[in-house]
Amino acid sequence: MRFLLAVVAALAFAGPAAAACPTLADLEGEVMCPECKTTLDQSDAPVARDIKRFIETRADACVSESQIKDELVAQFGPAVLAAPPREGFHWLAWLLPLVGLLAGAVVISILVWRWSRSRPVPEAVAADNGRPPLDPELERRLDRELARFDG
Amino acid sequence: MSGRLKLAAQGLSVALVAALFGLLVWKVATQDEGAASKLGRGEVVSAPNFRLDRLDGEGKISLAQYRGRPVVVNFWGSWCDPCKEEAPVLEETWQRYKGRGLIVLGVDFHDLKGAARRFARENDMSYPLAYDGPGATITDYGVEAAPETFFVAPNGKLVCERLLGGVHIERNRERYDDCVEELLTA
Numbered sequence: 001m002r003f004l005l006a007v008v009a010a011l012a013f014a015g016p017a018a019a020a021c022p023t024l025a026d027l028e029g030e031v032m033c034p035e036c037k038t039t040l041d042q043s044d045a046p047v048a049r050d051i052k053r054f055i056e057t058r059a060d061a062c063v064s065e066s067q068i069k070d071e072l073v074a075q076f077g078p079a080v081l082a083a084p085p086r087e088g089f090h091w092l093a094w095l096l097p098l099v100g101l102l103a104g105a106v107v108i109s110i111l112v113w114r115w116s117r118s119r120p121v122p123e124a125v126a127a128d129n130g131r132p133p134l135d136p137e138l139e140r141r142l143d144r145e146l147a148r149f150d151g
Numbered sequence: 152m153s154g155r156l157k158l159a160a161q162g163l164s165v166a167l168v169a170a171l172f173g174l175l176v177w178k179v180a181t182q183d184e185g186a187a188s189k190l191g192r193g194e195v196v197s198a199p200n201f202r203l204d205r206l207d208g209e210g211k212i213s214l215a216q217y218r219g220r221p222v223v224v225n226f227w228g229s230w231c232d233p234c235k236e237e238a239p240v241l242e243e244t245w246q247r248y249k250g251r252g253l254i255v256l257g258v259d260f261h262d263l264k265g266a267a268r269r270f271a272r273e274n275d276m277s278y279p280l281a282y283d284g285p286g287a288t289i290t291d292y293g294v295e296a297a298p299e300t301f302f303v304a305p306n307g308k309l310v311c312e313r314l315l316g317g318v319h320i321e322r323n324r325e326r327y328d329d330c331v332e333e334l335l336t337a
Binding site for chain 2: 034035045046047049050051054075076077079
């Protein structure tokens with residue numbers, strides 16, 4: 001019995017969430033006003049008000065967001081959506097910016113790599129006495145002179 | 152990066168910029184300015200054809216189906232107040248001259264179909280009505296705002312002039328009657 005009550009209580013709380021209907025606020029930033037070319041939330045044009053009323057009516061009937069969008073597209077065409085749908089040719093609008101970003105990242109990486117390779121080789125580490133090492137030719141000559149002096 | 156690779160990358164970049172520039176030029180060159188502008192310059196312009204859903208019934212309606220008859224093409228929307236005010240004038244024209252073969256064809260654009268049908272019913276619009284929700288025809292015609300009216304002669308050419316605003320308003324009323332008369336004698 002206790003288990004049954006728990007299940008009923010869980011369903012009572014879960015029910016409203018599962019059946020949440022869309023609201024005008026959910027959609028007015030995603031739908032364009034065809035006359036003014038702005039989203040509905042930025043327009044008070046007569047046609048925008050008509051579309052808002054349409055959305056409210058459909059939302060009151062608990063029609064899903066995607067269904068409302070489909071109904072608007074059927075009447076106004078895909079341009080009524082602020083963002084292109086993720087299907088068919090419209091994928092290009094989503095993918096091309098990513099491709100551009102990736103291409104830019106690759107170019108920058110190559111440039112950075114080339115720049116790091118073309119940097120002058122740092123001078124040899126200073127000798128123990130803290131002075132820079134001698135030129136090899138000078139060092140060889142010095143060795144020869146010292147050997148002659150020793151000899 | 153080897154010299155050859157560097158050259159290829161540079162060539163690719165130049166080609167890409169050239170292609171984008173070409174695309175821009177093509178877009179500007181092929182952009183249709185709309186029939187209204189050409190008509191305004193006095194050019195002989197064929198009325199752009201369209202085939203749209205009927206608003207006043209089932210099926211499609213096209214301008215081509217009225218070839219051989221004079222047609223008054225009126226662009227309107229249910230959200231447009233002047234459209235409501237001019238509707239009686241268009242209806243009167245339709246009732247008076249349909250016996251002489253004249254067609255009044257209303258093209259509703261950027262509109263909800265239900266709202267447009269309600270508008271037509273409330274304003275007793277009995278002439279043929281087409282529905283262009285996406286507004287494809289207004290680009291072809293160069294319509295700037297609703298309402299606008301065009302006059303199509305039986306040979307399919309636009310005649311007279313494009314009337315901006317309601318046909319009922321003072322600056323258009325006389326010109327509208329003249330254009331209808333011109334159509335009937337064309």
